[in-house]
Amino acid sequence: MNISGLADKTVAICRRDLLTAVRYRSGFLLTAAGAVAELAAFYYLARAIGPGFRPDGLDYFPFLVVGTGFYTFLIMGIHSFLDTVQEAQQTGTLEVLMTTATPPPVMVLLSAMSAFSRQASQFVLYLAAGIMIFRGSLPAPSMAGAFAIFVLSLMIAIAIGMMAAALQLAMQKGSAILWLMGSIAWLMTGTLFPVTTLPKPLRRISEFIPITHALDGMRSALLQGASISTLSREIGILALFCLTLLPLSLVLFSLSLSHARREGTLSCY
Amino acid sequence: MDSIILQSVSKVFHHRPALFNWLGREQGGTTVALDQVSLRVPAGSILALLGPNGSGKTTLLKLISTTLLPDSGRVLVQGADTQVAPQRVRSCVGFAMANERSFFPRLTAQENLDFFAALEDVPRKCRKLRIETTLAHTGLQATTDTLVRKFSSGMYQRLAIARAVIKQPSVLLLDEPTRSLDSGTREDFWCLVRKLAESGTAIVMATHNFEEAAAVGDRVVVLHRGQLAGYRQLGRVAPADLRSFYSQSTGEAGEEYNSESLIESLQ
Numbered sequence: 001m002n003i004s005g006l007a008d009k010t011v012a013i014c015r016r017d018l019l020t021a022v023r024y025r026s027g028f029l030l031t032a033a034g035a036v037a038e039l040a041a042f043y044y045l046a047r048a049i050g051p052g053f054r055p056d057g058l059d060y061f062p063f064l065v066v067g068t069g070f071y072t073f074l075i076m077g078i079h080s081f082l083d084t085v086q087e088a089q090q091t092g093t094l095e096v097l098m099t100t101a102t103p104p105p106v107m108v109l110l111s112a113m114s115a116f117s118r119q120a121s122q123f124v125l126y127l128a129a130g131i132m133i134f135r136g137s138l139p140a141p142s143m144a145g146a147f148a149i150f151v152l153s154l155m156i157a158i159a160i161g162m163m164a165a166a167l168q169l170a171m172q173k174g175s176a177i178l179w180l181m182g183s184i185a186w187l188m189t190g191t192l193f194p195v196t197t198l199p200k201p202l203r204r205i206s207e208f209i210p211i212t213h214a215l216d217g218m219r220s221a222l223l224q225g226a227s228i229s230t231l232s233r234e235i236g237i238l239a240l241f242c243l244t245l246l247p248l249s250l251v252l253f254s255l256s257l258s259h260a261r262r263e264g265t266l267s268c269y
Numbered sequence: 270m271d272s273i274i275l276q277s278v279s280k281v282f283h284h285r286p287a288l289f290n291w292l293g294r295e296q297g298g299t300t301v302a303l304d305q306v307s308l309r310v311p312a313g314s315i316l317a318l319l320g321p322n323g324s325g326k327t328t329l330l331k332l333i334s335t336t337l338l339p340d341s342g343r344v345l346v347q348g349a350d351t352q353v354a355p356q357r358v359r360s361c362v363g364f365a366m367a368n369e370r371s372f373f374p375r376l377t378a379q380e381n382l383d384f385f386a387a388l389e390d391v392p393r394k395c396r397k398l399r400i401e402t403t404l405a406h407t408g409l410q411a412t413t414d415t416l417v418r419k420f421s422s423g424m425y426q427r428l429a430i431a432r433a434v435i436k437q438p439s440v441l442l443l444d445e446p447t448r449s450l451d452s453g454t455r456e457d458f459w460c461l462v463r464k465l466a467e468s469g470t471a472i473v474m475a476t477h478n479f480e481e482a483a484a485v486g487d488r489v490v491v492l493h494r495g496q497l498a499g500y501r502q503l504g505r506v507a508p509a510d511l512r513s514f515y516s517q518s519t520g521e522a523g524e525e526y527n528s529e530s531l532i533e534s535l536q
Contacts, residue, residue, distance in 0.1 A: 005390060008387050008393055009387050009388060011387070012383065012387030012388065013384075015380075015384070016373060016376060016380070016384050019375065019376055019380060020373065020375045020376065023375040023416075091370060091371075091373070091374070092368050092369075092370035092371045093370075093371050093372070093373065095331075095336050095366065095368070095371070096364075096366065096371045096385070096432075097388070098336070099334050099335055099336055099359050099364060100359060100385065100388040100389050101356070101359055101360040101389045101436070102388045102390075103356055107388070258338065261335070261336065261337055261338045262337075262338045262340070263282075263283070264280075264282050264331075264337055266336060266337075267368075
């Protein structure tokens with residue numbers, strides 16, 4: 001498949017998703033209202049806790065905004081792979097989509113990327129709204145550092161997302177496992193509070209969860225202006241996760257798809 | 270040249286009951302969907318697949334389209350093995366499934382076709398014209414900009430046919446393509462199928478309709494309990510002859526389950 005063909009398919013998928021989203025009129029407004037309510041809750045939570053609590057030397061409100069915003073972006077992105085397969089199973093389009101001239105992993109990847117771009121724009125708006133609410137001063141963010149962390153985290157989310165899609169194909173109930181994983185990550189990756197407050201055994205486990213390093217790196221880049229060289233540890237760890245998880249996820253997805261074709265469960269849900 | 274070759278193809282489905290089956294009455298076991306089926310479909314010919322419900326017609330179509338993989342035997346499409354080179358197979362097969370719910374309900378007919386045409390590598394420069402032509406051929410030109418969630422069964426079926434032919438496939442699979450169509454549209458569709466075959470497309474059509482099989486098929490295969498129960502070249506054959514051939518092959522009467530026959534029997 002050439003680049004222009006890939007671009008053409010990407011445009012077609014994004015157009016489909018945009019048209020569908022626009023035609024569910026209330027969906028957009030409800031999502032925006034939810035984000036505003038969440039920001040307000042965090043603002044008053046930070047005020048209630050007071051200025052004395054400074055996780056990793058940062059004000060608590062921006063710590064929360066970056067943590068929850070980026071966590072939500074990554075988790076929702078991972079979910080979008082599973083949702084892509086689940087929705088296609090439920091709407092009856094999966095068998096058709098898996099037998100077009102577009103290879104199935106590309107199809108799932110492009111569909112999820114379309115959802116990812118929606119999540120990314122929500123993350124940027126969420127951050128911008130959070131900065132507007134926050135009245136304290138912040139150092140100039142390191143955009144290069146944030147971009148590097150963002151790209152690597154995105155690759156990891158894609159890999160985990162492909163595994164989630166494989167799980168959905170294999171057992172039709174992937175969302176239950178993903179919900180469990182999301183809850184564990186919410187607790188152990190430093191989304192709401194620093195990992196240093198966890199007991200030592202849990203702290204050790206959290207080091208093996210890529211989201212921990214993604215959140216650390218993103219906070220350092222956006223809230224402390226850490227340069228790429230300062231972020232080299234986080235970047236190295238995230239790159240290692242990428243190199244391991246990406247090929248593994250493609251193999252798992254292909255095996256799961258082949259199993260579903262053999263068992264005749266492709267459109268089961 | 271044969272566009273489709275099935276060599277001793279078998280497919281068995283395993284049903285595993287739920288973990289706590291004492292709560293319900295789910296039946297386990299295996300279903301032999303296809304048993305050692307071999308056949309060939311030359312380019313430019315139309316094969317009609319007849320058989321009672323559960324005889325393996327849809328399974329056979331799904332095996333050709335790579336939706337399913339065989340347990341044993343080989344399926345070759347334009348020389349490519351469905352297990353070895355599935356993507357090559359997919360690029361030359363169009364499949365109109367019997368499932369109505371296989372479109373995006375919040376997109377219009379034109380938008381749905383545009384989406385699937387992009388996935389099927391239909392070149393952008395000729396896509397618009399091809400969509401318009403296909404919608405016209407399937408009688409959907411008046412509903413181009415209607416959301417498909419408002420479609421009737423017959424309109425869904427026409428759109429499924431449009432989607433299958435838009436990529437101009439060299440192999441076309443049709444699963445009960447005229448089940449919900451009115452008689453006028455059905456005859457238009459038969460003309461379209463014949464034209465596609467004349468242009469070199471190999472067509473496999475599963476149907477319960479003897480009139481349809483006789484009108485468009487070059488040859489007919491009767492499947493019964495997953496096995497090839499009968500095979501016949503069709504010249505000019507009357508539907509009644511086909512029905513008696515079907516009965517001889519399967520030992521069943523071969524009633525068509527449509528509203529007209531039901532009303533007749535009730536009267």
